[in-house]
Amino acid sequence: MIKIVIVDDFKETAESLSMLYGLRKDVQIVALAHNGDQLWSILQEHEVDLISLDIQLGRENGLELCQIIHHKYPEIFTVICSVEATIENQRLAAEAGASYFLAKPVSIADISEAIDLFLRCQQDAGTDSSSLTAESLDDLFDSLG
Template identity: 25%
Template sequence: MATTVLVVDDSAFMRNLLKQLLEDEHEVVGEAENGVEAVEMYREHDPDIVTMDVVMPIRDGIEATTEIKSGDPDASVIMCTSVGQEEKMREAVEAGADGYITKPFQKPNVLQAIDDVLGVEA
């Protein structure tokens, strides 16, 4: 059974890119463009993992991760960030993020991050 993924990014281009990278091995069950939608979609779809952009309008990825984790401490969240945002990544880990990937995305790195968070052996 495929792992279900919720893709969260304010950029439609980045959401589509992630969906393309994931489609052969995972099932994307939803997309959200901000943290408010991310929390709603998480509750609706209960995905196995969330890829969460850090910087978004309305509610950022750190706030959304905190809210998702408060409702489901077992939620698996991988933060997506641009190179050079180390401070934001530290905040994300403190909020409960389970891992991170950096933009620009590369398929092997994305798939490995998901496997690492889910405890899948190579």
């Protein structure tokens, strides 16, 4: 079972993402958090495999949180999920240690692609699943134009 925490400052968005992730039978939503403090409390109490993290969290910056997560919990697969899906934000997310970037609005196909990548990274013991590789980032940029 893939244990997921969703971090988004908008309750409705967090709940929508929870429903989309929850459509997968191999996923368990551990908790929803609306800020960094709530996320840290959850991580102290629960084992988590994947974090879905918005860039804008009110006064907090999701990219900064992603960087801290990457350093404190390098084994957690972090998905940046944002309406701000510019090439620059995707680059910054990769530099912050994000494993994947989802552009809002998110579909079930997008969620499945992120989960499938997580599973492939878990199966490949020689791959660091905690961050995008330079090669995968180059592939992403090539595919975007």
